[in-house]
Amino acid sequence: MVKSSTAYRLDEPELAPQTSQLQFGGGEPPNPPLNANLPVISNERLAVMMFLGAEAMFFAGLIGAFLVFRLGSAVWPPPFQPRLPVGVTGFNTLILLASAFTMRAGLKAIGCGETKRLIRILGMTAALGGIFLAIQGYEWIRLIHFGLTVSSSVYGGLFYTLIGFHAVHVLGALIWLAVVLVKARRGHFTTSSHTGLLTCGMYWTFVVGLWPVLYALVYLY
């Protein structure tokens, strides 16, 4: 099965006389196998993938609730409600999408072993995520000032529930990214070992990929 192997076996003739001799103290510990059967995907990535599946189902439930009210109303948005800032939020969407590209660039940087570049790029990603949250918060304050609150109407409740939960997820991703950035500065990530960075990238990509769906549903549809 193995064409050219340098495996050493116990039944080799030159080793046969030595097998009967005992080593004092049991001898040296055995060598670990070089080609271990490594899984195709690490346990950490599989766990994050399961978590993202659960998050996707959570947002599917919220979107389902939104669809019931949206499709069941003859007029949408309902009359006498403040209009949503479509243009500013569209620009905000571009900022968040840019952060996904920078995160991807960061993963490529660690793949090439460029740790300093990775730190710089992670900082850019965190800054873009922070700008997104800041603009969202500013727009919400304006909407609350114009009378759109969680309890003002079903429209307001739906808006703040959907967009609010996404913002909480972005905040969580930002905190995770901050921890990853600190670890990167301390040199924890190498070309062959950067699972923490990979899993953070997976969650960040999920949060960024979810936003255009919510933007199209809530702001444009």
Next chain:
Amino acid sequence: MNRRYSLTLIGFSAVLLAPAVATACAVCLTGGADGSVADAFNGSVLFLMAAPYLVVGAIVGWLVYAHRRAVAKRKQYTGPDVRLVWNHKETGR
């Protein structure tokens, strides 16, 4: 076994031949089946029915893709297969 099959057959027949008897949805029973609200509920339910298949399909699809990529990568490797077999400590190696 025959009793179970006959009960299943009766259940399917009731759904097809007498849907008013078999429906348990409150929206259908209250007569709002033609309204826009009922349509909205239908659409939402269809979306939520499809969501798990999409999510699980995406995860499984990615796993299959990752496995095939790993197999292709292993096939590309043509170097020697160096393995150190674990020997018992008392052999001295």
